[in-house]
Amino acid sequence: MTVHGLPDEHEELRQWLFAQAEEHGNATVEVAGDEFGxxxxxxxxxxxxxxxAEAVAVGLPDGMGRVLxxxxxxxxxxxxxxVLGRTYVDFFQETPVVLERVSRGHYPEFFGSALLLYPSGDFPAVQLIVATPQGAWPWQPDAPAGFAEWxxxxxxxGAPESWTPGADGP
Structure with a gap:
């Protein structure tokens, strides 16, 4: 056990996250997909x-999430x-991106190691949601099959909550 009461491997990860944030402004953690998601x-x-806010991007092709x-x-x-709900087209060659606030209920799964730096879980987080190249969003009925799961x-x-799709957001 270490000074922070964490197992050695968690303390090593916490120190790496801290060092990356100090040197680069943030650490970037990638989690590979599997049969569950x-x-x-x-x-x-x-x-x-x-x-x-900390940021997460889900389901993007290899390398794109890190870039985003x-x-x-x-x-x-x-x-x-x-601004949550505002469409940004200057991240990826005019492919639309929108930001949405992440529910704290998703923090353990999608920000697990961030809890080593923020043990109380008291940090804001946003999701960077990317439309298809044709401009379809996961919540739209005309989105490709499986897009909302991916x-x-x-x-x-599980739907936008910071804005109303089609009214004051995409």
């Missing part, structure tokens, strides 16, 4: 370093503040 990528340390969450942190670090919306309801 899509892979995802999330940040750790952006809240601590810059006062911006790191671009989000870089832009936030430069002073940009993002890129679930991490709110309590």
């Amino acid at each position: 899509a892979g995802y990528v999330f940040t750790v340390g952006a809240w601590r370093r810059f006062g911006v 969450v790191n671009a989000y942190v870089a832009r936030a670090r430069a002073g940009e503040r993002f 890129q679930p919306v991490l709110t309590a309801s």
Whole structure:
């Protein structure tokens, strides 16, 4: 056991997360997909370093999630503040991206190791949701089959909650 009361391997991970956040502004953690769900990528340390919500991207092709969450942190670090429900088309060659608040009920699954830096779980988190290249969102009835399962919306309801789709958001 260590000073923080964590097993050695958890303390090593906590120290790595802390060091990455200090050196780069955030650590980026990637979790591979499996038979139970899509892979995802999330940040750790952006809240601590810059006062911006940690970010997660779910179900994107290999490498794209890392690019997206790191671009989000870089832009936030430069002073940009993002609006939930607003469509951003400048992350990926005009492919729409929207941000939604993540329900704390999803923190253990999608931000598990972030809890080593924030043991109380007291940090904000957003999901960066990416539309299909044709502009379909996971919650839309015309979205490709399985899209909503591959890129679930991490709110309590599983649908956008910070805005009304089609009214004041995509």
